Amino acid sequence: MKISKIKTMAALSAVAMLLGGCGEAPYQLTESEEDVIVNYSAHVVSKFNTDQKQGLTYVNMDAVEEAEQVQEPEIPEETENVADAGVDMTAASGEDESTTAQAAGLNDIFGSETISVTYTGASLTPNYIEDAYYSVDAEKGKTYLVLGFDITNNGAEDAEIDNFALAPAFRVNTADGVNTAAEFTVLLEDFSTYQGTIPAGETQRTVLLFQVPDTVTEVPDFTLNVNIGGTSYQIAL
Numbered sequence: 001m002k003i004s005k006i007k008t009m010a011a012l013s014a015v016a017m018l019l020g021g022c023g024e025a026p027y028q029l030t031e032s033e034e035d036v037i038v039n040y041s042a043h044v045v046s047k048f049n050t051d052q053k054q055g056l057t058y059v060n061m062d063a064v065e066e067a068e069q070v071q072e073p074e075i076p077e078e079t080e081n082v083a084d085a086g087v088d089m090t091a092a093s094g095e096d097e098s099t100t101a102q103a104a105g106l107n108d109i110f111g112s113e114t115i116s117v118t119y120t121g122a123s124l125t126p127n128y129i130e131d132a133y134y135s136v137d138a139e140k141g142k143t144y145l146v147l148g149f150d151i152t153n154n155g156a157e158d159a160e161i162d163n164f165a166l167a168p169a170f171r172v173n174t175a176d177g178v179n180t181a182a183e184f185t186v187l188l189e190d191f192s193t194y195q196g197t198i199p200a201g202e203t204q205r206t207v208l209l210f211q212v213p214d215t216v217t218e219v220p221d222f223t224l225n226v227n228i229g230g231t232s233y234q235i236a237l
Helices: 002-019 031-047 059-068 089-091 106-110
Strands: 102-105 115-125 127-130 134-137 142-153 159-162 167-174 177-182 195-198 203-213 222-228 231-236
Touching: 102 106, 106 115, 106 231, 127 142, 142 195, 167 203, 177 203, 195 203
Parallel strands: 102 231
Antiparallel strands: 115 142, 127 134, 142 203, 159 195, 167 177, 167 222, 222 231
């Protein structure tokens, strides 16, 4: 085997001298002779390349056949019925979310066997003050519609409340066409983000703030909606 390799290398060296050499080649090869030498050289290189199965490049014929069998993806015909295409026409048209929301009570969503949630009323104010030391002000041209909620622990043990984990998104829709989301605040008594321990038999006061035009001087008729985890509810107050 060693002698065979030496002979092969010698042949390749001779070929190199014929094709390139130093200066002008002593013999001019015809095109067919060049093809024979190139093919032979390629065969020798591939033969002693143990990482290659055969030829210059190994081709997996099974993969080629599978690729030939793959058909071009069919282009779906133009959808005539938008509803069949899965488009939410309510969202696309900007229709009021309350028309598709499920009716539910506060206790159905936020209550439990020992926890009850009660709506305590609404008011209008240009600024809201928490415990006489923290105040939030409505934007210019706006005022706050404040909704109050009492969370009561009716059990015999302390109760942990974590509305923040539910990530509720509240909106109000007024009879005058105002549709606005609840203000995100750092108030400790913000109902949408309230986290705390309520002792047995006690009640925690919480609120939701909505900015509405300051031309609203009386609490308007409104509906309260909440979205939790992609499900919308219209809350009965």
